[in-house]
Amino acid sequence: MPELPEVEAVVNGLQNTVIGKKIVSLKAKRPKIIVGDAEQDLGKIRNVLRRGKYIILEANAIIIIHLRMTGKLLLVDRKVKERKYVRAVFLFDDDKKLLFDDVRAFGTIVIKQDQQEYFPIQKLGPEPLLKNFNFDYFAKKIENRKVPIKNILLDQTVLAGLGNIYTNEILHRAQIDPRKSANKLKKKQLQKLISETKNVMKEAIAAGGTTISDFRDLSGKSGNFQKKLEVYQKKYCRCGNKITRIKQAGRSTFFCAKCQK
DNA sequence: TTAATTACCTGAGAGC
DNA sequence: TGCTCTCAGGTAATTA
Structure with missing residues (x-):
């Protein structure tokens, strides 16, 4: 169950691999996984951030991912066969794709135009490792x-x-x-x-x-x-x-x- | 305002 | 072998 350190590991991995990649498409494999307009031109990923347990991809829109209990993000070759627990797929403009794999299907992907629009992130308390947690x-x-x-x-x-x-x-x-x-x-x-x-x-x-x-x-x-x-x-x-x-x-x-x- | 409870979800394991 | 039940837990919504 991913908590802050696990999400940090995922974000580090994403920063090293997907920044600069263009998202060609984002498709949900089951209902209710993606909230927001996934049909729009999401464009290039400019940055990847973490806030609490949320993963934030900055592109033409802000893509906010929560892994909840069993969620995983896996960067694989396009040709890799997806197992049945893959709930959403980001297709990039090269030979890679990012799989959102989640057995219990609790995880979510929210698309907003601005991070500040997403109320749960606004409400979050301080990060444990920052000075304002004192x-x-x-x-x-x-x-x-x-x-x-x-x-x-x-x-x-x-x-x-x-x-x-x-x-x-x-x-x-x-x-x-x-x-x-x-x-x-x-x-x-x-x-x-x-x-x-x-x-x-x-x-x-x-x-x-x-x-x-x-x-x-x-x-x-x-x-x-x-x-x-x-x-x-x-x-x-x-x-x-x-x-x-x-x-x-x-x-x-x-x-x-x-x-x- | 604060606190407690429930729904969501599915695989694994226990018990019969 | 196969069925039923319980458990795992982060978050939002609902209720008290």
Whole structure:
């Protein structure tokens, strides 16, 4: 499931391969995958950006891609046979095509004339690795929030890019109980949470992301950060204590009740 | 305003 | 072997 580091790996791959390519056509293979006018002349890709978990292709229009759960972008030769989970195809003016492959069909491609027109991107919180994600910002954001801190970390309007795997790992490293109300965190815990968020993101990006089931980068390569996971889908903590598994906001939370307070 | 719940989607695995 | 059920989870929409 692609989160910020995985999307970063895909964007890096796209920057090295598709900038300058002209999009000849963009075709959906099933309904509701593409929102907006895919028939227009999309022109050359001038730039590729990431914002949170969104991939942004700048061409004659702005093409905003979200991989959701199982989405993948694969750059292949035109002659390559497409498997049945390919949901959309970008055809370029050379011998390549970009496949949007997505088993669960949750992912979307939105076409807008201007990035600012796309409301979900406007609402996103700061990027974890930028300076504006800091103690003052985060303390203000959570001062009246009674929901569990894990839910806050998953809230893209508070912080852009985190998903279930990394929130589990960040809270474990920061030794914070994921059930703890956000407004009950002590100053030191908040500082630790911010620094571990930045550390985990940096390490995961350097490792090329996490591959649990099906994440692949543009060339089909897996990430490596799964080797560093300490709680997500684990049975025992490093301390020897059994990992507790609960449901929060409809998703699995893994934590060590001994280390995380 | 905030919080909780549900729909979307399909393959994998468990249980019978 | 084949059927049914449950689970995985990011986001938007709906409800409380």
